[in-house]
Amino acid sequence: MQDMELLHDLVQESREHLQNIEPDLLELEQNGESVSDELINRVFRAVHSIKGGFGFFGIEKVIQLAHSMENILSRIRDHELNVTKDLTDALLKGIDKLQVMMDDIENTDSIDIGPELETLAPFRQQTVSKESKTDSDGTQKPEESTIPGHPYLDPDQMEKARKSGKFIYNITAESIKDIEERDLTPQKIIENWEKIGEILDITVNLDDIEQLSGSSNKNLTFSIVFASVLEPDLISTGCEIPDNQIELLNKKELSKNDNSKTSDNHNKEQESSKLNETEKKPVHSESHAIDESLRVRVSLLNNLMNLAGELVLSRNQLVQLFNKKLSDLLQTDSHFSDFNRTIEQSITSASEAIELNPSSEANTLLSELYKIKESFKNCFSFPMQEISGINASLQSIDTVTSLLQENIMQTRLQPVSVVFQKFPRVVRDLAHKLGKQINLEMTGQDVELDKSIIELLSDPLTHLVRNSADHGIELPQQRTKAGKNPAGKLELSASQQGGKVIIKVSDDGKGLDSEKIIEHAVTKGVISDQSAANMSIHEIQMLIMAPGFSTAEKISDVSGRGVGMDVVRANIERLGGSIDIESDPGYGTSITLTLPLTLAIIPSLIISTEGRNFAIPQVGVEELVRIRAFEVTSKIERIQNAEVMRLRGKLLPLVRLSELLELQPTFVHPETGERMEDRRAHWSDRRGPDKKDHKLADNRRKGKEDRRENVSNAVMVIVLKSGQYLYGLVVDQVLDNEEIVVKPLPEYLKSTQCYTGATIMGDGKVAMILDPGGIAQKADLRFSDLEDDSINKNQNDLQNDLHEILLFDTGTQERFGLDLDSIVRIETAESKEVELVGNREFLKRDQVTFPLIHIHDFLPVNKPENKSDTFYVLIPRNRRKIGVAVNQVFDVVHSEYKLQTNEIHGSGILGSMIINDRLTIILDMPALLGAVNSNAGVH
């Protein structure tokens, strides 16, 4: 069992080595003649340690292959071989095969390494004769061994061991005699030895390996450099190896053969000045401190993550409970004081009565009353102090929980380089295969993403890169003809923006051919002829990700093996991300992936419909539109039996969540506040192709107008993104914005299509997480049909001139208007929330602090005389979050701009117009923000 674990660790380690080797080899190839010694040595050491490691386990195929490669690498290092494309190919193939073997280390015997060895062989043979030569004069080479047979012993480690006063031994061990015959395993031996010292290097005798493939004799001779504090006369017993197989490499011998870089005077220095040594030490310890990390099982991290999630939920519940209890207590407290007052009053009136009409009986009663009052006080003294104590510890629990969760999340983050690193190889191989020249540029490799996302990202990204190389970048001749550099450029970049990570794959190739895409899409039946005519370039480009679409004229070996861009899109969306294409015909294509940082905890919108709560991941939410009760009928229309809404001149298909989920219609009883079943004929009942039916329904609708006008009948439309299309999800209410812990969807519910998972809300109830893509599919939305409606087109044109104008004031007589599109949302705030830094104001929301500005600071308008306690904050569409403080928001009106620009003008003001009989100053938000930004720069 333990053997397996050790082997497992070794495989893990070797994988890392192999991953590091690949880019190094590619760099070698690129640098050609001017091979840097450092680089080649790095590759060599990696291959060497793989060989040594598996040598102990006697895994022959790995040893053979690694040995072959090591041999060639040493030729390269000695400048006996030039790095050619064929050579790198051979080495890369070797690396590939090693990787294959790592994947199935227990069955390497059945893996055929013949072809790899064959391709490697020519590079070995060329220089076989020189082999002995280099070995004999090896000591003169600067990089050669300090100990014979151990060319890649880490000199630093050796130095360290020596300085700490350890003896260094060169021990020879034979696998049959010293290990197998004594019923030991290599691992056992390593373990035993590690208890008494430090193993610095292990090599396997090369000659033995050569013979391995042929002979049945599996005796391997290991040469081990071992550092220990044990004296030479004890070491034999300690290691359980016969005396004659142990050789002491004393200090003198070591320093004499020391690395040439440190040279002779290094020795003198070392012996003469202790000071120097102490100076050096920190350098050593520092380099070790950087590497300090632990290997932790992923399952353990997952558990931690789950526990942290549960802790967050418990905390939320605790806070809610506490707040409820507190308000209960405060209420009881006020009841008690009332009661107390009543008693006091009765005591006063009783004593007055007794003064007028004294009686001993009454006196006793009065003293009873006093007693009651006292004991009452004792019983119900309000524990305010305790409460504030609880509150304080609750707050610290709150903070610690958040920090804990944050930190645990970070442990799961990995740099995207984990995925990126394989692309230099992929692109190189592709370029060779396709006869193209491609330069790959990668940036932002240190951007971090959750491990689970990283893992799932690999395939889609590979597909995109292959696509770019195959279909995007042209052949060198074509590029030259087009006046471009014959070498194409492929850029892969990652960057973080807020809670999202943007990954971009762009090339400077031929771009997407809209004509071809349309032609193809029409023949494949993805879209109709008519709808094609009305599509924007961007929409056409997005078509390549529609299901059943693949532009490749012939299915090439490189990309497009039946799976197309739609699979990529689906995969990215499954990760909670989105994908976008931008292509400039003739100049290249750029594909942008937007991904969440983590899958486990996501910001979501909590909505409710028919009394049930659901969560929707924020990533898919484009915007929220509230339709007031009296506007429901005018804003929501039906086209070909489907409900649609107009949003800024575009038709938006609607899905009613309650209908989709077949929820029982309910309404809140106006008096009891109870939620009851609604017997009213429901929306779906009014459907029908028959016109007469429709009219009837219309009449019925009019009859119900009263209830419709009720405020609670207003609906919220959540504009969701599914692929390139938008649609509106109609719900009753939007409740909150919350960070939710995603729990996987139970298997029994997978067939429902509409959910991606479940979560536990602050009140302890389970809520389902809705899947925007699944809902669109389930509702069978046919987006392309909508574009066919030519009548609507005309109406669109008309509507385009209409603006939705938000009306507000800043606490003065002036009225302001603002295009609703220019702001993201409106929040309420209290003046005590505002924090002052210098003379600038800041507001904190959702852990983000952003500046608060006043219009009068930037525009020639009146300054309000007194500040009100509560005010509204407009959040404009802006790269940087900023808040515009206003006093009151009145209304939103639909109107054309009939602006007067003569009277009132200036930067940040579009003009003025009369709205609702009032002169209204229409603001120019972009210009205003420009002024704010330039002003902020001055501060």
Added chain:
Amino acid sequence: MQKSFVTTEIGNYFFGIDLDLIREITRFIEITPVSLAPDYICGLMNLRGQIVTVIDPGVHLNLGKRSSGSKSSCVILKSNIKNLTSSDVTGILVDNVGDIISVDDDSIEPSPPNIGEVDGKYLNGVVKLNNKLLILLNMISILNHQNMQELSV
């Protein structure tokens, strides 16, 4: 050999659930119904931060759908049961939980194709007690996904 069973009531029948399969039994049940889910799924429940899929065995047993009442309990099953296709944490909604009883292996009789209206497909056998018939549930067949899907089709 003796085997232990937790006795439960579902409909008007007396069922036994293998004690080895049970993780715990809870009383306070707040189930969130899931629209569009198969009808043998009551919904999801929060068990100390873990999501539990609550299954209504009544649908399998041909006893009709349960509605949770005051005595209703949820029998939470272990999640690492052998031969189970799904690793979700599941719970079985029952009308009442009685006792734990031990019975001899020999006293378990094969179940008839049906007992009253109860479908025999999901049963492991029956045990005759003093005055009652204890019907042993075959949890694996109730929980197994394939069976479930056939049922929903």
